Amino acid sequence: MLQKHIEDIQSGIKAGRYGNEASVSQGIVLRLLQALGWPTYDTQVVCPEYSLEGRRVDYALCHPASKPIAFIEVKQIGQSAGAERQLFEYAFHIGVPLAILTDGQEWNFFLPAEQGDYTERRVYKLDIVEREISESVARLDRYLSYAQVSSGQAIAAAREDYKNISRNRQMFSSLPEAWSKLVSEEDDLLLELLADKVESLCGFKPDLDTVAKFLREKVSLNSGGIQERERPIQFTKPAAAPASIEPRPQRQTIASEHPVGFTLEGKFHPCRNGREVLVGVFEALSVRDASFLERFASRPKHGRTRRYLARSPAELYPGRPDLAAEHFSKLKSGWFVGTNVSRAQIERIAEMACEVARLRFGRELTVNVGE
Template structure:
């Protein structure tokens, strides 16, 4: 009889309620499956029942060589295995067994006691032989519990490989919310563009990056009704003297070397700052363009609008501005991105952002 046929009959027995206690599970399911997995189930030096550990007993010690445990199997009555991991782990740690199996006949839990994490995190796999497909049951039982795989060490290595994969998946799932929050907080250009493009495809109108950024932040970080405090407005550093010409301190614009320059909006500030820095230093634009990385997917400054937005002629037409020098500057960016670009520009121009040059990009 094949392993698949054994599992089919055991499933039918579980559904019919034939395994009423731990002993019936042990003899009618566990020993039967071990035999089907090529274990010499009646050699008590290899499949050792009631293995003694300083006054305690584990239901089965699977041994190789004979008498030396390589895996423990703890058996419980169907539906009664919850919370039994602690006892099993104590057994495994005491002897240094690399593989521990907890089963109630229907659910099979495979653990690597020596790995990191709590009991659940050290579980490599949980198999329900009633709910899972027969092919999956055959595959997993053979992978972790087949006699020759245990003896050769292949089963332990397979379990460790699967544990590493599970651990990676767990870390990735735990990090996904953090990555999403970071993308929203940093107003990632590609994210804003993807959302704006989808809005345009649905209604025919395309929101600007700041509108998209505000929408995402309001949904990720909803404001509570009781919140009355407002974020502080950008202030002029005290080291910069009051400008003799310009606009009120709260107006959109920038200050460089104490001189205030007004602007209509944040994008005008970006363009004006690049014009001012290029007039101070004729090599500024070349050096900025030579930076190895601008945005995540595109460049901020280029010789042509097509270079700013590869493969996006619509953005090239609508969101690029030509500087007086002939260079082109991309303007499909949010306020947060504009501030990052200006900070990059200050580093290239070797001036101190916030002291020698400060900006107010509005709200």
């Protein structure tokens, strides 16, 4: 029955039969309300020109009689833009939970008491000409049928749909921050996925430091999506004419000022690279405290998909026998340390080790993993 009414209204809209607000109100709105079970003849239930201190809303749907539960504001086809504010003022005035703005073709369902601007408080926007008939029938019945509204189920359904929309909006708005954190924190799973993809494309697998460097230097996030960072344009000054200038003494390199290694409680331990730093920290802390390795391994979470310390290489890389075959170092105690890590990850693992050893990272233990 409702489907037949919608089909006829669609034809009328396309033929231009509803040329003003009154024809939309009588020929579309009242017709659909009656098809949805509303007693349109009872003006205490479907109350036209409902008065609010000198203002009037086109229809107040009431349950029980004379107590509004929903407002409908009607506009001429194509003229509903910007009418939300007026409708919201009506609804807020007496606490009506559901507000509907329609020009006959577009039906906007709002929950005025929820948070956000007008569009964020819109539960659904239905275009009965553009949408499938079945969708129009389902939505009108869900939010506007007399049985659903009078039982409270329509309001409950609208609130549930609003929560889903709000949740999706929050998730979408958090994606840029989540991506930024994955890149800046050099998430181990992200690095591994990218390294694996490179290997599948060219047959060679980059180490995680190379992948991390690529993400830091090449990838940024903006409103248009992930893009390669533009290199700043550098202007080279013309070479000056040679002059007899005393050669300056060569500056000491950063590497010599800050050699690779770690300092534990005032004693420096030199290392050749970051992975030696990682292994050296575990060895030194296990000498300092015989229970350290067991306590570190018992932490419920190491990396996202791996363990940093385990009894076997296979336990370091669950489900990744390719990594377990070569990316590890065996400690003197028989424990295994995973070495498929970036420099930033080594620093985070050292910080985790300090938490277990009850040391202050950056003071009682400092690490330099190199450039």
